[in-house]
Amino acid sequence: ICMTFNNSAASLIKHGFAREVEVGEGLDLLQEAQERDLVQFGENVQRRVNFICNCCGCCCEAMIAARRFGVMNPIHTSNYLPELDGELCNGCAKCVNVCPVEAMSMVSANDPRHPKLHRAKLDESICLGCGVCVRNCSRDAIRLQPRGERVITPVNSSHRTVLMALERGKLQNLIFDNQALASHRAMAAILGVILELPPVKQALARRQMRSRYLDRLLGIHSASTQH
Numbered sequence: 001i002c003m004t005f006n007n008s009a010a011s012l013i014k015h016g017f018a019r020e021v022e023v024g025e026g027l028d029l030l031q032e033a034q035e036r037d038l039v040q041f042g043e044n045v046q047r048r049v050n051f052i053c054n055c056c057g058c059c060c061e062a063m064i065a066a067r068r069f070g071v072m073n074p075i076h077t078s079n080y081l082p083e084l085d086g087e088l089c090n091g092c093a094k095c096v097n098v099c100p101v102e103a104m105s106m107v108s109a110n111d112p113r114h115p116k117l118h119r120a121k122l123d124e125s126i127c128l129g130c131g132v133c134v135r136n137c138s139r140d141a142i143r144l145q146p147r148g149e150r151v152i153t154p155v156n157s158s159h160r161t162v163l164m165a166l167e168r169g170k171l172q173n174l175i176f177d178n179q180a181l182a183s184h185r186a187m188a189a190i191l192g193v194i195l196e197l198p199p200v201k202q203a204l205a206r207r208q209m210r211s212r213y214l215d216r217l218l219g220i221h222s223a224s225t226q227h
């Protein structure tokens with residue numbers, strides 16, 4: 001379930017890529033996503049969040065990238081890591097099955113009295129700290145603990161990144177080199193920032209992008225803000 005907010009949401013709705021939902025339905029969808037064990041995370045900013053992702057392990061690009069490239073970009077991790085209690089773990093492997101990024105695995109419990117007994121083991125380097133495994137452990141053997149090193153949330157990282165790219169004449173590189181067009185999240189963040197820029201910077205963005213879509217979007221946005 002991909003949720004987008006603010007101006008980028010308006011643009012996606014207008015062009016038929018998304019549908020508008022009321023607050024109540026949005027909250028119900030968030031609840032449903034949690035009940036279905038989807039990984040929930042938002043844009044890594046303190047204000048004006050442009051997206052909330054509710055990701056499954058099978059088809060979500062972020063989860064596939066996490067498995068393919070191993071170490072995740074901090075935008076996707078929470079400030080917590082699961083801690084396993086080996087005494088309580090009975091080796092049922094439920095946490096392994098629900099983890100969307102394969103951060104949990106089963107290893108031998110090294111118990112000579114029970115040679116077939118296995119226990120869960122965590123790979124911290126790829127864990128998102130999402131907590132999906134925690135609520136699925138019926139033995140209460142997993143608890144979330146604060147990470148040793150906190151993930152810092154910038155006030156608005158997308159804003160800073162887009163401005164830097166604009167000033168260096170590299171807006172196109174920012175979008176194409178990072179394959180932002182293939183990602184709803186990245187494009188929502190970038191478009192959200194461009195729509196908030198002052199007219200001079202927007203003109204700069206138009207020149208650098210030479211995109212009819214961006215021209216139209218900025219035209220629609222400026223018409224709607226003048227009324």
Ligand code: SF4
Nearest residue numbers: 002053054060062184
């Ligand atoms: S990562 Fe992409 S596909 Fe997954 S919920 Fe977010 S926007 Fe949707």
Ligand code: SF4
Nearest residue numbers: 089090092093095137
């Ligand atoms: S779900 Fe709990 S009991 Fe089962 S393997 Fe994972 S940690 Fe152990």
Ligand code: SF4
Nearest residue numbers: 099127128130131133
């Ligand atoms: S918190 Fe649990 S389910 Fe989430 S990524 Fe880490 S090990 Fe996997």
